[in-house]
Amino acid sequence: MAEPQMLQPSTVREAVRALAARGAVAMAGATDLIPAMRKGEIRPRILVNLKGIAGIRGVKRTRRGIWIGALTRVADLLDDPVIAQNLPLLAEVAAEFASPQIRNLATIGGNLCNAAPSADLALPLLVFDATAEVRGRSGKREIATSDFFRGVNRTALRRGEILTGLLVPRPRVRTGAAHLKLGVRKAMDLAFVGIAAAVQVSSDGKKCRRARVALGSVAPTPRRAAKAEAVLEGQVVTSQLIDEAAEAAVSAARPVSDLRASADYRREMTRVLTGRALREAFRRAPQERPR
Amino acid sequence: MRFTAVGKRVPRLDGPEKVAGRTQFGADIALPGMLWGATLRSTHAHARIVRVRTDKATKMPGVLAVITGQAFPTSDGEGVPVLARDKVRFQGEAVAAVAAETEEQARAAASAIEVDYAPLPYVADVREAMKRGATRVHDESEDPKHPNIAGVAEVKRGDVEAAFAAADLVFEDTFETPWVHQGFLEPHVSLAAMDPASGRLTVWTSTQAQFNQRADLANLLHLPMSHIRVIGLPVGGAFGGKNAVCVEPIAAELARRAGRPVKVVVSRRDDFFATRPCGASVMELKTGVKKDGTLVALQARLLFDTGGYPGAQHGVGASLAQGPYRVLNMDVKSYSVYTNRPPAGARRALTSPHVHFALESQLDIIAHALGIDPLQIRLRNALRKGDTALGGMEMPYTVAGKVIRTAAEKAGWQRRRRSSGRGAKARGFGLAAGHWSVWAGASSAWVQVNEDGTISVVTGAINLTGTNTSFAQIAAESFGILVERVTVHQGDTDTSPRNDGSWGSRVLFGVGEAVRRACEDAKRQLAEGLSEEMGVPADRILVSEGQVSVRGKAGRSLTLAEAASRAADYRGAIIGRGALSDLPFAVAVAAQVAEVEVDRETGQVEVKRLTCSQDVGRAINPMSVEGQVEGAASQGIGYGLCEEYIYGTDGTLLNDNFMDFRMPTSVDHPQYQVALIEEGLDGGPFGAKGVGEPPLVPTAAAIANAVYDAVGVRVKQLPIKPESIVRALSGGR
Secondary structure, three states, rough: OOOOOOOOOEEEEEHHHOOOOOOOOEEOOOOOOHHHHHHHOOOOOOOEHHHHHOOOOOOEEEEOEEEEOOOOHHHHOOOHHHHHOHHHHHHHHOOOOOOOHHHHEHHHHHHHHHHHOOOOOHHHHHHOOOOEEEEEOOOEEEEEEEHEEEEEEEEEOOOOOOEEEEOOOOOOOOOOEEEEEOOOOOOOOOOOOEEEEEEEEOOOOOOOOEHHHHHHHOOOOOOOOOOHHHHHHOOOHHHHHHHHHHHHOOOOOOOOOOOOOHHHHHHHHHHHHHHHHHHHHHHHHOOOOOO | OOOOOOOOOOOOOHHHHHHOOOOOHHHHHHOOEEEEEEEEOOOOOOOOEEEEEHHHHHHHOOOOEEEHHHHOOOOOOOOOOOOOOEOOOOOOOOEEEEEEEEHHHHHHHHOOOOOOOOEEEOOOOHHHHHHOOOOOOOOOOOOOOOOOOOEEEEEEOOOOHHHHHHOOOOEEEEEEOOEOOOOOOOOOOEEEEOOOOOOOOOEEEHHHHHHHHHHHHHHOOOEEEEEEEEEOOOOOOOOOOOOOOOOOOHHHHHHHOOOEEEEEEEEEHHHHOOOOEOOOOOEEEEEEEEOOEEEEEEEEEEEEEEOOOOOOHHHHHHHHHOOOOOOEEEEEEEEEOOOOOOOOOOOOOOOOHHHHHHHHHHHHHHHHOOOOHHHHHHHEEEOOOOOOEHEEEOOOOOOOHHHHHHHHHHHHHHHHHOOOOOOOOEEEEEEEEEEEEEEOOOOOEEEEEEEOOEEEEEEEEOOOHHHHHHHHHHHHHHHHHOOOEEEEEEHHHHHHHOOOOOOOOHHHHHHHHHHHHHHHHHHHHHHHHHHHHHOHHHHHEEEEEEEEEOEEEEEEEEEHHHHHHHHHHHHHOEEEEEEEEEOOEEEEEEEEEEEEEEEEEOOOOOEEEEEEEEEOOOOOOOOHHHHHHHHHHHHHHHHHHHHOOEEEOOOOOOOOOOOOOOOOOHHHHHEEEEEEOOOOOOEEEEEHHOOOHHHHHHHHHHHHHOOOOOOOOOOOOOOOOHHHEEEHHHOOO
């Protein structure tokens, strides 16, 4: 196998131009890419190393919400003060992501663009209605994260496009969120079911105003469970309602049987974990105390 | 007896260099002009080799040697061909090998070798393989009804039929264990060089048994043993997986043909699917008991999957079948069964973890059925002095009951609180015991007293588990000096006395005793050498506390340094010799209590606490022994909960890497509590016996029993999967 040519663009524009070539593959932390190359699953002709690009790394507050540069490393999400204050769930998920060594290399953009069904960081972004910022030869565009994943290892990115950042609207008041995943072991494992939930409650804390549920590892892509959300929104929150929502989440699952778990078990765990994640999210939703 | 060095907690002497990353492992070493070797492996689980064409590969750039099965007319000491000759019997079996200038060239050339296979039906399950008319793994098999039996062992005792007839209750259960990798992190690696002038071959390798390697290589390469030097390198994990030859003969034959050194580093994938992992088993037990829990009869049929080539599982398995319990009537039939899987190798306490998973699970089933406390049923039946144990030997002491009781007490067994009422999480406790026998084999050591009063110990035993540190303690104790005054050298086959391999928990027990005897021999030589000068007979000269003195005459003493240099003037160097093969089997008993939390909704099992007790004879280095116990138990957690080879329907191993073959990580471990029982002294150094293997034996059963205690689900198949617990709890199948 021929060694791929390595390009080191320093601007997004250069990267986009380089990626237009046939056989060009974008590289960031390379924690998914190198193993795939070793196994011969990907044979790039050109590797475009994005890590030298300035301006698409780090976390910022903007008028439209929290902006996270695509090159932000997973480890950086763990102790970023803006994330801690506004999107603590993202830091929680980052803390359970692979191992410290991998977190020090892997980027949030890479985790999303690799588009594994089990992509951990996709779930909090989905429940916070995040938008992907994309740049290509014809300029900028935005893609809702719920439209970003198109299949196993497939995204909505077109040839020559790169993900530059994520825009996450600041969570609304009285919102609580939670994430749970199941693997065979507690670390260094791919989840066989991952669930994130975010709920906004009414000012009296009784009703569910808004609900988001995202499922990982139980379908070709990370995805929202719209039916589960619909069960909850506008309703008075009861244990029975949460059970119904958990049941409804299963209909969004399209699991396969593989080395990690059977499809049946994944469906069942989708229900169990959705229920648990929703309960935890409601518990975390700050309530306005009566004066 | 008061000790000064034995029984002290001494950090491993080779610890600092390992932690600092300075240890040179096999993959780190290189020689000038070195070539790289690569193998071509079978893509079929079972096929006849019609033709192997190497002409294309031979002409590829950088290629200096290509070999096929014809290079090795003989099989290795365990009956496994180095390169398949007429037939491949498992997927991954090596068929040909190449040496080239670079690793990439070698790999490219290996994959350019063309093999025409005529695929055969294959058999992958021991029960299938035992059926009449099953696919034959070996054509030349003599038993037409059971062509795949590789070995049978029987243990018969008493009158089983009569005992079953007299039993109050009879229990029949079948248990299964999976194929697993031993879990060593350093893949097999070997570097070989042949000196063109002398024709002598030197092999550097990651092995547990350098002298056995030498003997096997002499056979395989048709070289005189004196022409072979094997240098055992620091080993990055083995657990039985590096007992036998692997790529050593391939590297050696390629080096001989190419006339240059050749290094072969086995890839992780090959290491998983093509070396010698631990085989699966199916164990059918029929046990008769009295209402009070007394075991009266055991009938067992044990099927051990030995893969494509012979193994030793059946004999060891049969000898262990009674567990650490008194069973007067037994009829055990144990088989090693051929299948189209890799040749089964050893793993820590060969077959004992399998057998005890079955026995100890069934004992729990019996206890619950009879309404007897699982601790009491074990104490009632525990082996006592004089009982027949281990396929015929007589139990030399009463210690099993104490080991079991200690584990229970330390775990708070009587106060244990099962909480399976509210919430999704239920807690449970499980007790299991197990035994293992330790054979010292042929052990030897040299000890030199240097003129500065320090001691050099030389052995040919591969230091896997910190045994060199314990040797230093033994020598320090023998001379009454500080451990720092002893250096321990692991020699190679040219520079050290012969030793059996580092397996069977034998190194400290046997080689440690050889070190102790060598020290005594050196002390005797010192005394004899100084007898004339000191003007007293040698038997009145005493070597202790780093001094050489005359018994009963205070003040007339020499330091060890003075004594050594003077004695050397009279006699030459003081070199003690210890060599033995006369130690009896030592029996070691281990017991563990697992405290688990089971999530009733997800089926996830978390081991919260694991309490381990074991009779160790004497803990020469308690820190090291505790490390062995915790390490083995952690391996048992993996065996119990997550490790298994998963094969596809075409016989392909699907999880051939550490991402998909899941061993517990550091965060998956519970709190360990270890109790060492220093009784049952057994002829090893200062009473020590083997400790490394027994603590793997009870773990999986202890976890299975705890799962039952927590949620009432009896799992008879390892690993215990969350999915099967959920299924059982929801009443489905």
